[in-house]
Amino acid sequence: MSFEKNHMKEEYFVEGMTCAACAKAVERAALKIAGVKSATVNLSTERLSIEAANKIDREMLFETVENSGYSLKEVKSGRKAVMEIDGMTCAACSVAVEKAIGRLEGIKSVSVNLSSDTVSFEYDPDALRIGQVKAAVEKAGYKAGGLITENLAASRLRKEAATLSYKRKLVFSAIFALPLLIVAMGHMVGLRLPIIIDPHINPLNFAMIQLFLTVPIVIAGKDFYLKGIPNLFRGNPNMDSLVGLGTGAAFAYGIFATAQIALGNHVYVADLYFESAGVIIALISLGKYLENLSRGRTSDAIMKLISLSPETAYVKRGNGFEEIAIEETEVGDTLLVKPGMRIPVDGEILEGTSSIDQSVITGESIPVDVQKGAKVIGGTTNISGIFEMKATVVGSDTVLSRIIKLVEDAQSSKAPIARMADIVSGYFVPFVLIAAAVTFLTWILLGYGFAFSMSMMIAVLVIACPCALGLATPTAIMVGTGKGAELGILFRNGEALEVTHKVDAIVFDKTGTITRGRPELVDIHTMGSLDRDQVLQLSASIARRSSHPLDSAISIAYYGTLLQVSSFEAYPGKGIIAVVNGREVRIGNHHFVGLSAEEMELVDKVSSKGMTPVSVSVDGKPAAVFGIADVVKENSLEAVSTLKEMGIDTYIMTGDNTRTAKAIAEQVGIENVLAEVMPEDKARKVADLKKEGKTVMMVGDGINDSPALAEADISIAVGSGTDIAIESSDVVLISDNLNNVPKAIKLSRATIRNIKENLFWAFFYNVIGIPVAAGLLYKVAGIKLNPMIAGAAMAFSSVSVVANALRLKRVRI
Structure with missing residues (x-):
């Protein structure tokens, strides 16, 4: 798979x-804008992603989307911070602090809370440093205290606001819906109503009390009318x-029936339908509240990742360390990290x-011991010692x-499997409107009367649920990619997550993927009078002076005291001759040693x-073969x-000779060996496998295997901490643990299975x-679906889809 990078x-x-x-x-509105090549909306993340060949007219985009009944907001880069202020005693002080901060360039908003002695402000980190804010406060005559930055995703805040809004609507509507249901339906189940509202004795009071209870509920559900009905006339029904x-039809008919009762037509008391309008709105509010509550949990993985980054860092200033906002760290800064602290940046x-706990990034539970010169990753936890580090990578890099960013992009993308749901969704609402109209006309023509026919029509309108179709794929993609991130498996997008489950052949690069990627001394065969340790001591004393990888392997393998080397001469392509403690030692190939x-x-x-x-001789006599x-x-x-065990064919591909390749393949249990393959031929080998009808995954280090990775149906780059090449492939394994390859496939299979369940x-x-709501079974079995039951079914259908997607969090990979 390949990715276009020339589009903004x-x-x-x-x-x-x-x-x-x-x-x-x-999506349709966005595609109308000149220059827009693709527009994708993710219902779960509530984001619109646009790809364009050049800069687009944003004003036109915002206006076009607004004319469709919706509104856009930019994904802002600004940050918020809360700073403690000492020395404020009155309202004049708070005004002074606000003015001091507010006049700084880069400040977007500022607000002082006198009771808590804090100031909250939103600022552009590219234009303003926190140090400048502190200086402005000090200049105004006050003391700037500790700082807490708020590095929270705006989408999470918006979801929380939406959930709270639905909760308020639910509580408000339920307060009126419950007594409305009792008044309207209680007498049907044996509950006696007070005489003053008894439908047989005081039918008008019976109708009026229901009207009064329904009006607040309708007001609580005003968005259904203020947004839904206009969208109908715009040609974008939802x-x-x-x-x-x-x-609306049920409420309007209820008012009509109440008027008829007031005029003396008491027969209408049996068909008021106020409870249908009120209870349906309450039930849908309940469903939306539960849905938003569940959808909020689908982004837990992102929020966990965001929370890993500490809000402040201790940077060296002169002879001491000063606490600053994490955004202010710069490449080259010397930072102090104490035990228990999260490492601020790479x-x-x-x-x-x-010892560093890197499990939150790599998925590996065993802590890593580090010392001077070791690389560390921002967001990981320092367990024991205290150390100073140099910041090498900061900010978004x-x-x-x-x-x-990769997980956010993946969660906002669409998988190919979603296309069918998208196509159906485009025609679904118009179809339901037509079905409802046909249902009403059919029952009218069959002679069942206006009230009966309207009841059937309402049931059809409120039972249909386009939400479940829209949420089936994106919620599972969000949870699946989030689960992968927790395991150290990063999927680039929804397509990568989907294609991975189809893989039936995997090609492993050998060096650095199957193997560790560095030569090691693994075998010693001695000859003559010298024992193993003596030969290794002599050889390592020489090898430490060489930069050749094979010599480095010998040098690293010896931990003892090295001997004095008085003479050293290297012969490229052959070996080394040196004098160690008065003895001539040769290290090299068998021809050189003799x-x-x-x-x-x-x-x-x-x-x-x-x-x-590698052969060794001492004083002209063969001593060992390494x-x-x-x-x-x-x-x-x-x-x-x-x-x-999963039924996947495995291959090893390398430029090494066939003997070495087969030996490595035998150690790991791979039967298919592609040896002596030049880098430029690796892509062709992958293409040959694809021609055999296989869905091919290529696993490499993401650096030297680019053509083969691009040729494969799905590519996995195996990394190791800070050395990881995140942009190089469809799937990235943050650690070099190859067990994550089958885990990635299992996760993909579980996610696609979950999506199919949701869609089904x-x-x-x-x-x-x-059809049941339309009365298909009424003539046959006398089954008529009450509009309230239809509304409840609709409300909980989308909740069930989201809840099923959340099961992926508990899947065992």
Whole structure:
């Protein structure tokens, strides 16, 4: 898979959407703008993503979307902060502080809370530093205290506001809906009403009390009428339109029936339908509240990632350390990290040692020991020691920031499997409107009267649920990508998450993927009078002076005291001759050292195991043959075994010779070996597998395998902490643990299965519910769906879809 990078991309928050039809309307509006190549709305995140070849007319975009019945808001880059202020005693002080801060360039808003001695302000971190704010406060005659930055996602705040709004509507409407239901339906189940509102004795009072109880509920549900009905006339009907029409018709008929009762036509007392309007609005408010509550949980993974970044850092200023906002850290700053603190940004340890818990980033539970020179990742936790570090990457370029951005993009994207739901959603609401009209006319023509026919029509309008269709895919994508992030598996978008479940062949790059990517001394065969330790001591004393990878492997393998080297001469492509403690030592290939045919058997034995033989002689006599190899990772065998159990074919591809490649493949259980493949030919090998009808995944380090990664149906880049190449592939494994490859496939399979379940129930619910609401079973079995029951079913259909998606959080991978 490949990605276009020549298009500019913009994102906006969308307000006023309630269902999939709303999302389609916003997409259509955005596509009308000149230059817009694609427009995608994610109902769960309430975001519009636009790709354009050049700069677009934003004013026209905002106006066009507003004419469709919705509104856009820019995704702002501003931040909020709360700072303690000492020295304020009265209102004049608070005004002085507000003025001092407010006149700074980059300040968007400022507000002083005198009772808590704090000032809250929103600012542009690109134009203003917190230090400037503190200086302004000090200049005004007050003391600036501690700082707390609010690094919360705007979408989360908006969701919380929406949830609170639905909760208020629910509580308010329920206060009136419950007595309305008792008054309207109580007498049908044996409840006796007071004489003053008894329908048989005082029918007008019976009607008026219901009218008075319904009016506040209708006011609470005003959005159904103020947004839904206008959208109907704009040609963009949505769920609000259906509910507005259904409850509006019931309420209007109730007023008509009340007027008839007042005129003496008491027969209308049996068909008021106020309870249908009131209770349906209350039930839908309940459903929307629960839906928003559940949808808020789908973004928990993002919020966890955001919360990992500490709000402040201790930066070196002179001889001490000063606490500053995390946004103010700059590359090159020296930072202090104490035990228990989260590391503020990516960097390198300058002084001190510690153990770092990187599990929140890599998914690996074992702490990593670090010392001077080690790289550390922002957002991870310092467990034990205290150390100073140099900031090497800050702001949006840190590993954590890039992960958050990648997960946000993935959660806002659409998977191909959603296209069917999108197509259906575009025609769904108009179809329901037609079905409702046909239902009403049919029952009228059959002679069942206006009230009966209207009841059937209302049931059709309020049982239809485009929300369930619209939420089926994005909620599962959000939870699935979030679950992946927690495991250290990053999916670039919804398409990558979907395609991964189809994989039936995986090609592993050898070096750095199956193996550790560095040569190690793994075997020593001694000859002559010197023992293993003596040969290794002599060899390591020489090897430490060389930069050759094979010599480095020998040097690293020896932990003892090194000997004095008095003479050293390297022969490129052959080996080294040196004098160690008065003894001449040769290290190199067997030709350079000079081995007999008998001694060559050891060389062949080492080579047959896929290792590189290095021969050693001391004073002209053969002393040893070292076996050096790029060692297989501890988890490679387990990962390959799991993939085989899943029915996936595995391949190893390398530029190494066939003997070495087969030896490595045998160690991890891979039968298919593609050896001696030049870098430029790797993509062709992947293409050949695709021609065989396989869905191919390529797993590499994301650096040297770019053509093959691009050619594969799905590509996985295996990284390791700060060395990770996040932008290089469809899926990124933050740690180098290959067990995450089968985990990624299992997660993809679980997510797609969940999406299919959601789509099935969404379609099944509507396919069954609408005909039953229209009265399909009334003639056959006498089953008539009460509009209130239809409303309750609609309200809880979308809740069930979101709840099912949330099950992915608990899936065992």
